Amino acid sequence: MTRKLTLSLDAVIVAVTAEQPRILTTTRSHGHAVPALPFGPLDTDQDLTLELGLRRWVTKQTGHDLGYVEQLYTFGDRDRRREARGMRLLSVAYLGLVKEAQPAPGAAWLDCYEVLPWEDRRSGIAAVVINTLLPALDRWAGRNALRRQRVDANFGGRRPWDPIRVLERYELLYEAQLVPEYQRDRSRKPDPKLQSGVELAYDHRRIAATALGRLRGKLKYRPVVFELLPETFTLFRLQRTVEALTGMRLHKQNFRRLIEHGQLVEATGTFDRPARGRPAELFRFRREVVRARVY
Amino acid sequence: MTRKLTLSLDAVIVAVTAEQPRILTTTRSHGHAVPALPFGPLDTDQDLTLELGLRRWVTKQTGHDLGYVEQLYTFGDRDRRREARGMRLLSVAYLGLVKEAQPAPGAAWLDCYEVLPWEDRRSGIAAVVINTLLPALDRWAGRNALRRQRVDANFGGRRPWDPIRVLERYELLYEAQLVPEYQRDRSRKPDPKLQSGVELAYDHRRIAATALGRLRGKLKYRPVVFELLPETFTLFRLQRTVEALTGMRLHKQNFRRLIEHGQLVEATGTFDRPARGRPAELFRFRREVVRARVY
């Protein structure tokens, strides 16, 4: 007899507040101490498409209306932890972007870089990388040339840091047993000294890594940042938002050059009211231009 | 009562023979006259992962061992055509690359550019585009500025041809009712004068378009071409294979420059035996280099 198939739609809902990318997590609806990504079922009768199903339950459960939505990946590994007997669970993960980080009942915004601390390089390489991860990776690699190269390609200083490779870095840390998930997946106790970053339930940290990597990749060739910003914004805020997502600082003048060249924004004539300093002009995203260009 | 969920693993299996990219299709196992992509079920008891499930039934049904495999997309729209009453069908589509286009029992290799003729620009813009598609798209756009821009961005000469946007182009043609699927999805008769390209069953042409776009994108930053080539090959054959996939001609000297710079191949010292002309040296893919770099 074959197991019954069940489907869950997992959502990585991202917002950027106070120059920090955040993801929506929930601590309800499952018996674990660690936070989990929100997920919901597909209504096989009502939901015409998977995306509509996702939008439906996200709106219902969190009160957020998703703007940009993108399918990430479908996870279907047989997995004792989440599956009941006689059941096979399939998760279709989605990335969703929302404009504001309003609090949601039963849910909480969690800083991306608490989950994946090694991904934030805006103020240099994080302390945890230098003090904990790099030495541990070095020990793990030992004399194994292949391992050394992998560490070097993902975390090393030889090749330039690639913000896209979020998932590769997470998987390397997983293999090197530097995230508690490795031991948890094997029903063992993790070494508390070596673990870094906030743990998520199930394989949700992996999904979050997939999401961040995809989002960083998209930024380069599709104007998705604007989904995370209010109607009007200063160019500097735009830059800070991009920096928050890529985890890297950008050269201001070059960023402006890029924006002007792309012709994606237009000045509104109104100005910001900062606490001090020169007021910055507010800009608006020219949605019409993109519609014609992208579709 | 909710519908029962069923899962099918759809495979776009690509090979390149005689400088033509081909996909594996089958005419068995469904009652339609048009060819379909091969698909198989997930064994919810045995298959540990979706990818292993795919590899299992592809090997069993077609005799091909898949080399490179990549998940493409999960399709879950409610769809009367493929679904029986009380059932909801989910398709997880995969891209698989194989080295040789050996004949398989019950299956046939179909030229990619018979399915998506507008995607081959190796000998200039295809006749069907100039004679049929562009005039029809022009009529469809009419005075609608948004439509005009979309046509221009995808097929027009203003912006340079982007080989990646296979799916966008297919979807534009679908909306413009220039592929028979549009009418078929609405149980109407298509206009035979306007249709171009070989039709596939269900939404399989859309899946094929997704696959080709993804493959073209991957080519640029991952050495996946080698999965389609024999153990040793001439640099010119390598170039021809890339050209076949991207649908564009490449500058020979620049291509060599790129290959040498990447250090992905090494000379074997043996040479090709061509019918006439200077023999070309055979090269080998340096798999070790990539392993360390990519993972």
Place this chain on the structure above:
DNA sequence: CATTATAATGCTCACTTGGAGCATAAATGG
């Protein structure tokens, strides 16, 4: 009113990348 913090802006420079062209060498069959 000068100072200071903040942001916007103009400009240069070096370097890399990618596209395109010109020319030549090598090898082989006829």
Place this chain on the structure above:
DNA sequence: CCATTTATGCTCCAAGTGAGCATTATAATG
């Protein structure tokens, strides 16, 4: 030797990218 085919070497140009220097604009603060 010639035609054919492939391999190679080299140059040029345009566009893009990363980084730095200097200056101006604006408003709050003392």
